[in-house]
Amino acid sequence: xxxxxxxxxGCTKFGERWDVSLRDMIAEAGVMAIEDAEIVGExxxxxxxxxxxxxxxxxxxxxxxxxxxxxGLSRLHIPSTRVEAACASGGLALRQAVMAVASGYxxxxxxxxxxxMTDVSSGTAADAxxxxxxxEWECFFGATFPALYAxxxxxxxxxxxxxxxxxxxVAVKNHHHACMNPIAQYHxxxxxxxxxxxxxxxxxxxxxxxxxISDGAAAVVLAPTEIAKKxxxxxxxxIGSGQAxxxxxxxxxxxxxxxxxTVHAARSAFAQAGIEPRKVDVAEVHDCxxxxxxxxxxxxxxxxxxxxxxxxxxxxTALGGDIxxxxxxxxxxxxxPVGATGIKKAYEIALQLRGEAGKRQVDEAEIGLAHNVGGxxxxxxxxxxxx
Numbered sequence: 001x002x003x004x005x006x007x008x009x010g011c012t013k014f015g016e017r018w019d020v021s022l023r024d025m026i027a028e029a030g031v032m033a034i035e036d037a038e039i040v041g042e043x044x045x046x047x048x049x050x051x052x053x054x055x056x057x058x059x060x061x062x063x064x065x066x067x068x069x070x071x072g073l074s075r076l077h078i079p080s081t082r083v084e085a086a087c088a089s090g091g092l093a094l095r096q097a098v099m100a101v102a103s104g105y106x107x108x109x110x111x112x113x114x115x116x117m118t119d120v121s122s123g124t125a126a127d128a129x130x131x132x133x134x135x136e137w138e139c140f141f142g143a144t145f146p147a148l149y150a151x152x153x154x155x156x157x158x159x160x161x162x163x164x165x166x167x168x169x170v171a172v173k174n175h176h177h178a179c180m181n182p183i184a185q186y187h188x189x190x191x192x193x194x195x196x197x198x199x200x201x202x203x204x205x206x207x208x209x210x211x212x213i214s215d216g217a218a219a220v221v222l223a224p225t226e227i228a229k230k231x232x233x234x235x236x237x238x239i240g241s242g243q244a245x246x247x248x249x250x251x252x253x254x255x256x257x258x259x260x261x262t263v264h265a266a267r268s269a270f271a272q273a274g275i276e277p278r279k280v281d282v283a284e285v286h287d288c289x290x291x292x293x294x295x296x297x298x299x300x301x302x303x304x305x306x307x308x309x310x311x312x313x314x315x316x317t318a319l320g321g322d323i324x325x326x327x328x329x330x331x332x333x334x335x336x337p338v339g340a341t342g343i344k345k346a347y348e349i350a351l352q353l354r355g356e357a358g359k360r361q362v363d364e365a366e367i368g369l370a371h372n373v374g375g376x377x378x379x380x381x382x383x384x385x386x387x
Contacts, residue, residue, distance in 0.1 A: 001103065002224045003226075003239075004098050005224075005236060006222060006238065007037040008220065009219070009220050009351070010033035010036060010219045011029055011216070011218040011340075012028050012183065014184060014185045014334055014344070017116075021116065024070075025116070026067045029112060030073075030110065031071070033110065033221050034110075034221065037232065038231065039108060043107075043108045044073065045100075045106035045108050046081070046106045047079070048100075048110070049082050049112045049339075050089030050090035050091070050093035050094075050340070051084065052128075053115075056124070057117050057125070058116050058119055063114070067080055083096055086374035087374050087375065089342065090112075090113030090218070090339055090345075092243070092374075092379070093342065093343065094241075094342060094370075094381070095243055095381055097222050098222065098238055098383075101224055107223060108221065109223075110222075112218065112340075113218055113341065113343035114216070114218075115214070115215065115337035116337070117337060117338070126144060132145075132375035148376045149288070150201075150203060150204060150205045151250065152257060152376075153205060153291035156291060156294065156295070157204065160305075161309075164204055165192050165196070166294070167204070167290040167291055167294065167309065168208070169313045170209075170291075170332070171332055171333075173318050174330040174334075175329065175333045176189060177326060177328065177360055178330075178332075178334050184328065184333055205290070209289055209290040209291070210289055211289065211330075211332050217337070218343035220347060236350045236385050238383055239274075240384035241269060241381075242270075243379070243380070243382075244265040244379075245261055245380075250376060258298075258305065259373065260377070261379060262382070266371075270384070275367065276301070281362055282352045282365045283297075283300070283323065284325075284369070286372055287332050288336060288373070292373070293312070293326065293332075296308075302317075319360060328344065328348040341372065345370035345372060346370050348370075349369070352365045353367075353368050368385045368386075369382065370383045
């Protein structure tokens with residue numbers, strides 16, 4: 001297997017993008033990544049695009065071919081494949097691209113992700129997202145994702161003493177980070193009191209505990225490391241790539257306070273990288289809800305199980321802390337266009353390792369991690385990067 005590196009990155013602004021279409025966003029992100037890599041279309045061997053539900057959000061399927069077309073690559077007849085794994089679609093697109101390059105089947109590959117979610121009503125969007133849960137055994141009984149994560153939160157609170165304020169601290173931190181990120185959906189500071197006074201969605205989760213509905217796209221260009229060294233002055237090497245699955249419905253899980261798919265994907269990625277979690281300098285984790293970030297930092301091995309809330313409250317996961325988490329603002333404040341989220345995480349880590357993250361730069365960051373979850377944990381991807 002060949003070593004694989006990122007040689008170019010691009011990401012649109014996330015948010016309610018009434019001014020652009022899905023076509024516009026995928027083209028914008030793709031062009032930025034290609035220009036950043038300083039390559040031309042004729043050098044590209046393949047394209048993998050993460051997209052969860054184009055058919056529901058914009059009534060458009062066949063997203064692979066559409067992406068190649070609107071990025072101006074269709075004239076070259078480059079193979080373009082849509083990848084779907086719910087909210088982990090982007091992370092899975094990245095993994096497919098990594099495997100294509102590592103295997104030697106392709107040399108220059110683009111991994112991208114895109115979602116246009118705001119062209120439908122909030123109810124339609126919620127129903128489309130609910131398809132990532134077990135429709136027969138959860139959704140038909142009224143269990144949406146806020147309800148499912150609320151059950152996880154309730155048990156974590158009861159078992160480990162996690163508090164409302166500790167979950168709110170996740171949102172406060174991520175909004176603070178997002179204020180330093182020009183592509184973030186929200187540039188507003190919030191307080192613990194703001195979170196706890198916002199409307200209740202599913203007890204104990206309030207509106208400000210939840211990630212928003214967003215539009216956006218992101219792309220990265222991959223190449224074998226030996227080629228990357230010739231094409232880029234600052235290639236970012238991918239030293240670990242892990243993927244795991246779990247039951248779709250919560251009622252079949254071993255433990256509602258642990259996402260076993262994250263645990264196993266992380267175990268695989270860390271084994272490939274040959275490092276331990278304590279070596280990671282910065283991480284982007286899947287904070288679709290505030291409790292999800294607490295679960296993630298525990299399941300990834302950054303803190304002991306049950307201590308994620310206290311670690312956040314004590315500032316260990318903020319910029320300047322022991323392990324800065326979600327410097328982009330995370331899903332919570334940077335935004336969550338579901339198909340693009342996994343690629344945006346790689347984009348943010350690449351910027352951090354290149355020293356190009358501006359005011360949110362982590363000092364001397366050398367190793368970064370990106371964690372992407374599909375649904376309530378049916379799929380998890382973990383990628384580890386180094387400069």
